[in-house]
Every structure is written in C-alpha cells, then in structure tokens.
Amino acid sequence: MPSVPSAPVRRAPPVKSATAERYVIPNLRNACRILKLLGRHPDGLKAAELARELRIPVTTTLRIMTTLSLEGLARKTGGGFELGPVLIQLGNAALAGTEIRELALPLLQQLTETTDETSHLAIPCDDRALILAVQDSPHPLRAASRPGFLAELHCSSTGKVFLAYLHQARLAEVVAQAAPTARTPQTLTTLSAIRKEADLTRKRGYSLDNEEFNPGVRCLAAPVFAADGTVAAAIGITAATLRFTKDRIPEMARKVRTVASELSERLGHTASRP
Numbered sequence: 001m002p003s004v005p006s007a008p009v010r011r012a013p014p015v016k017s018a019t020a021e022r023y024v025i026p027n028l029r030n031a032c033r034i035l036k037l038l039g040r041h042p043d044g045l046k047a048a049e050l051a052r053e054l055r056i057p058v059t060t061t062l063r064i065m066t067t068l069s070l071e072g073l074a075r076k077t078g079g080g081f082e083l084g085p086v087l088i089q090l091g092n093a094a095l096a097g098t099e100i101r102e103l104a105l106p107l108l109q110q111l112t113e114t115t116d117e118t119s120h121l122a123i124p125c126d127d128r129a130l131i132l133a134v135q136d137s138p139h140p141l142r143a144a145s146r147p148g149f150l151a152e153l154h155c156s157s158t159g160k161v162f163l164a165y166l167h168q169a170r171l172a173e174v175v176a177q178a179a180p181t182a183r184t185p186q187t188l189t190t191l192s193a194i195r196k197e198a199d200l201t202r203k204r205g206y207s208l209d210n211e212e213f214n215p216g217v218r219c220l221a222a223p224v225f226a227a228d229g230t231v232a233a234a235i236g237i238t239a240a241t242l243r244f245t246k247d248r249i250p251e252m253a254r255k256v257r258t259v260a261s262e263l264s265e266r267l268g269h270t271a272s273r274p
Helices: 018-022 026-039 047-054 058-070 086-096 099-115 157-165 168-178 191-204 246-266
Strands: 074-077 080-083 118-125 128-135 207-210 217-225 231-240
Touching (some): 026 047, 026 074, 026 080, 047 080, 058 074, 058 080, 099 118, 099 231, 099 246, 118 157, 128 157, 157 168, 157 191, 157 217, 157 231, 168 191, 231 246
Antiparallel strands (some): 074 080, 118 128, 118 231
8 A cells, every 4th residue: 555644633632831931912712722622512601601711800801802703703692692603714724724634534435335324524623532534424314413512521432531541640530621521311520431442442442422422323444554653533424213222333443443454554654454
C-alpha cells in the first residue's frame, strides 16, 4: 500500500507555561469559554447562567456577549444567547481542512454499505468526542449525531474509546471534571464503573454504548491510531437495537475494527489487522 502523509492529530493541549500565561487576554479567554459552554447547550443560556457557570461577572459577560453577537459568533434569543451563524461557516471551513476526515470519508461509506447502518468519525476535543463526519444508513429511522456535535465521553462509543486509550492515566480527573450524568437508566456514572468499562474497551479493542446515550440505540466504536501509536480518532456505527441486536455485536465489532485499522494504516500506523 502506498504511503500516505500522516494527518494532523488533535491532542490534549500542552501544559501552559508561565511565559505563555503572561500573554493571555483574560476576556478573550472568557469569550472562548463562553462559546464552548454554549456549544454544550443547543437551547441557549441566559447571561446570568453563563456568568454563574464560568464565574465571570454578569456585566463582563453581557459585554462579551454583545461583542460576540455583533460579530455573528453568538445570537440573542429571547432572554438568552446561543451560538451564532458565523460559527457554521468557520466550522465547515475547519472540517474541510481536516485531512483525517477526507481520508475517512470513503471508509465510512464502505462501513455503512457492509453494515447497512450509520457510521461516523470522531476526534478528541476538550475532553469530549467531536463528530467530524457521518455516513447515513438507508434506513428512514436514524439516531446518529450530526457533524460538529460534541458527545460526552462516558456514554458515547467514541467517547469511551478516548477514555480508554487517551485518558487512562487521568481517568479520575476527567470523570471528576465532567460530572457524568445519567442520560438513560443504562448510563455508567461512577468512576469505578467507567474505569472497568475502559479496561474492557482496551482488552477487546472496541467500545460499546449499550443504550447509554439514547434509549433504543446501540453504538460500537474502535480506535484509529496515528503513526506514533497514539489514538487520533475513533470510527463507530450507530443503529437501533431492533436491528443491532446483542447477537450482532461480534460481527459489527469485526467490521468496525477492520475499517478503523485501515484508516490507521493510511495515517502511517503499522500494526497487524484485528
């Protein structure tokens, strides 16, 4: 197979040095934090809620939101704010320039054709899983998240991959910061349960969201490795439990892992196939 240039890999941000911190613009950083928080609340938040959550003075928050709104990065809705339309343009430009996404698109199409289910690609982003691309199944009933969605790590299949492979050494810290919530009765929320699940994910080479994100929906994902052996992304499938029964887990796992391994090879990783 011809060699393919390695795709840029998003890793956890480096530890900030005292020198770098001297050049930080506090309210610019607060604006970034506000945009990230709004990204986790599609219905929007009030200025007072933003201020309370991020511990920023309300007057400062209002000034930041006014600026972001004027630039199209935020939008006022009723008594609150939500992400603005300019971010769609910026997000599409970022996705279009992501090499790993371009390499994965034909493989996602292949995976959907062989499983008849929706497949997706995610990368780690701010202790969440960012959905980069989705290949829809032909079925009219779909439950997959759309590109740009930030999924929680503890209850999504791609997120579980990142917990198992990227955050193994700081699992307790990540879980404490995220304060996992129970989206369904099946969601794992305790550190001990999440740690056990992460160990199982590494042992079998794939993760499983067993109706933990949405009731009646099962997801399975496998890690994608960069040339240096670190996990760069995760590829998964999403399907209704009526079609993706527990009996089909071994079959689906084999197909997902095969495609994830092929993408790993295209990123320069040299490991044996599953």
